[in-house]
Amino acid sequence: MNTRHVIELSPSGKTFEAGDELLLDAMLASGLPVPFSCRRGACGSCKVVVAQGQYRAKRLAPGTPSPSYPLAANEMLLCQSHACADMRLEIPGWSLDAPALVVEATVLSKRALSPDIIELVVMPDMPLAARAGQYLKFRLVDGDSRCFSIANLPADGDGRLIFQIRRVSGGLFSETLLGDLDVGDLLHVEGPFGACTWQDDDVAPVVLFATGTGYAGIKPILLTALKRDVEVTFYWGGAQAADFYDRAFLDQSVIDCPRFHWHPVLASEGRVQDVALSHGHRWEEAQVYACGNGGMINQARAGCLEAGLPAHRFVAEAFVPSGPSSVDTLLNSLDETWEKVGPRYSLDGMLAAREKSVRALASIASQLKVGMTTEAALEMAARQLQTMGASHTWHPTYIRFGDDTVRPPREGIDPSRTLRPSDIVVVDLGPVWDGYEGDYGDTFVFGEAPLHLDCHKVLHEVFDETREAWLRGMTGVELYDFAEERAVAKGWRLSRNLAGHRIADFPHALFGNKELADLDITPSEMVWVLEIQLCHPVLPIGGFFEDILMR
Ligand SMILES: Cc1cc2nc3c(=O)[nH]c(=O)nc-3n(C[C@H](O)[C@H](O)[C@H](O)COP(=O)(O)OP(=O)(O)OC[C@H]3O[C@@H](n4cnc5c(N)ncnc54)[C@H](O)[C@@H]3O)c2cc1C
Ligand code: FES
Structure with missing residues (x-):
């Protein structure tokens, strides 16, 4: 008899029933949102904490590798477990009430901060989990929208959102619609988005730059930095004295926080970047x-960068004109079968996830040291992703040294293999940031072995040429035939076991796991990842590069 057990999810109290099927399948069948991806116990996306109840592990077919994701004593993988009794589970970093992409917000107040800067305060109808430095898109009519940074830390107060908006000459929102807004009016806002967020590095000296209302994006980062015992220096550029509209707060902060300094820089006197660079920071x-x-x-x-700052430690948001949203056009062009996306899919979210993944990869690569074992490198990468705010890894992090660079992801590697002075290294990340999947991988050469350097060069050439072929309209199948031909022409072999895949708002696994190399239509942009894995024809030397297909 298939006994049904009641599975309660804390703290929401929501329940679903599970019998002989895997807990992951039971939860999916119940219609509740589930974090998952690989279904084979490798990525850890479906990890839960068992607060109460018994379960048993999935019986594996002979020869099937055991689940590799490391678990604490009270943790369990939904994709690898069956319930044996009623249970109570907690899912860390996951909300069953998936945050809506668009929420309503009520205007609480509006006041002038300077002759052409308005402070707008709104209260969203549900709390927004915004990171310091993120922005919202104000929805206008006909799919048009405008981006404005959240100039406070909503979680530190009652959830209200503060915006600082400069009047732009001829601006639809800042010159016309904003003037007509009254207390109590409703706005529709989308987000939060953005990768220019607090990096959570406790010890590094912080240098902040803003021009004009760029201060709105910087202020939450400044507020966060001031809570730590770190050196903080802020350079604010403005056209006139009135542009330094938060001077009183900044001056008071200098008194309250001895390690904080700020410098107003009038355009007539110089440029913020020149002033900062003349100040001899420990870049x-x-x-x-x-x-x-x-x-x-x-x-x-x-x-x-010229002064010595590592590239991944420069984080920025350019306040460009917002213009009409292109996401509706993109969504309408997606293939209904192979390119489904979830309810929170958005270009801003996907782009921010890509940017954070690129930055995480650079940071992890900069911490790889000769003599380090693969195991130690994987632990370092996990710490880095967690520090930067990844909620899940939708595929396991892969780090491969030397001979392991030709091994396919599912094949086991030697965790004690060490990074040699002359070596080749592959790093492949699949973090989830604010509900959006990131995926970025690259190859790094230590030393100057000619074959390693050639692998790296050819890898990027093949990727770039294949991407250009995509822009000319090739299908997924054609792209991988093309990549194979280009690799062989350059003396390398294309390994087809990494054949491209979907990407979306997490989890794209809900929409199937079609490989890009099997797709017989031209892939749309921003929903597929192009993967190129090269191997030397005879030697154990491999390289891997991947990125989301985008124009
Ligand atoms: C991520 C992000 C966050 C932002 N945060 C803020 C913020 O917190 N505060 C703020 O005041 N602005 C911010 N901006 C800039 C703001 O979104 C744009 O200025 C927006 O276009 C203004 O909308 P509008 O309807 O008033 O003007 P629009 O109708 O969009 O523009 C009117 C005219 O002005 C030009 N224009 C608009 N903005 C700019 C600009 N920044 N530089 C040069 N020309 C421009 C347009 O090209 C157009 O010709 C942000 C932009 C981005 C991308
Ligand atoms: S570990 Fe369960 S979905 Fe990946």
């Missing part, structure tokens, strides 16, 4: 955030 160790004018951001980035 090799710093963490830099910049918001506002795109020109300032580009120049600040170039100057800071």
Whole structure:
């Protein structure tokens, strides 16, 4: 008899029933949102904490590898377990009430901060889990929207959101709609989005740049930094004295926090980036955030990198004109069978997840050291992803040294293999950021072995040429035939066991696991990942690069 057990999910109190089927299948059948991906005990997406009740492990077919995801004594994988009794489970980092993409917000107040800057305060109809530095999109009519940064830390107060909005000449929102808004009016806001967020590095000295209302994006990061015992320096550029509209708060903070300094920089007197670079910060160790004018951001980035700042420690948001939203056009063009996306799918979310994944990869690569074991490297990567705020890894993190670079992901590797002075390393990440899947992988060469360097060069050439072939309209099947031909022409072999896959708001596994190499239509942008795995024809030397297909 198939006995049904009641599974309660804490703290929501929601329940579902499970019998002989896997707990993952039972929860999916109940219609509750479930975090999952690989279904084979490798990624840890479906990890739960068992607060009460008994379960048994899935019986594995002979020869099937055991689940590899490491678990604490009170943890269990839904995809590998059956209930034996009523149970109470907790799912860390997951809300059963999946946050809506668009919420209503009521105007609480509006006041002038300067002759052309307005502070707008709104209360969303449900609390928004915004990270310091993120922004919302204000929905206008006909799919149009405008981005504005959340200038406070909503979780530190009653959930209200503060915006600082500059009047743009001819601006539909800032010059017309904003003026007509009254207390009690309703707005529709989408998000939060953005990768220019607090990086949670407790010790690094923080350098902040803003021009104009770029301060709105910087202020929550400043508030977060001021709570830590770190050195914080802020450079704020403005056209006139009135542009430093939060001067009183900043001056008071200098008194309250001895390790904080700020410098107003009038445009007539210089540029923020030049002033900062003349001040001799410890750039090799710093963490830099910049918001506002795109020109300032580009120049600040170039100057800071030249002064020794590692590239992944420069985090920025350019306040470009928002313009009409292109997401509706994209959604309408997706294939109904192979390119389904979830309810929270958005371009801003996907782009931010990509940016954070790229940054995480750079950070992890910078911490790889000769002599380190694969096991130690994987532990370091897990810590880094957690520190940066990844809620899950929708596929396991892969780090492979030397001979292991030709092994397919599911094949076991030697955890005690060490990184040699002359070596080749593959790092492949699949983190979930704010409900959006990231996926980014690359190959790194230690030393100057000619074959390692050639592998790295050819890998990127094959990827770039295949991406260009996609832009010309090739199908998924054609892309991988093309990539194979290009790899062989350059003296390498394309390994087809990494053949591209879907990506979306987490979990895309709900929509199937079609491989890009089997797709007989031209893949749409922002929903597929192109993977290129090269192997030397005879030697155990491999390289891997992947990125989301985007224009
Ligand atoms: C992620 C992000 C966060 C942002 N946060 C803020 C914020 O907190 N506060 C804030 O004041 N602004 C912010 N911006 C900029 C703001 O979204 C744009 O200025 C927006 O277009 C203004 O909307 P509008 O309807 O008033 O003007 P629009 O109708 O969009 O524009 C009117 C005209 O002005 C031009 N224009 C608009 N904005 C700019 C600009 N920034 N630079 C140069 N030309 C422009 C347009 O090209 C157009 O010709 C942010 C932008 C981004 C991308
Ligand atoms: S570990 Fe269960 S879905 Fe990956």
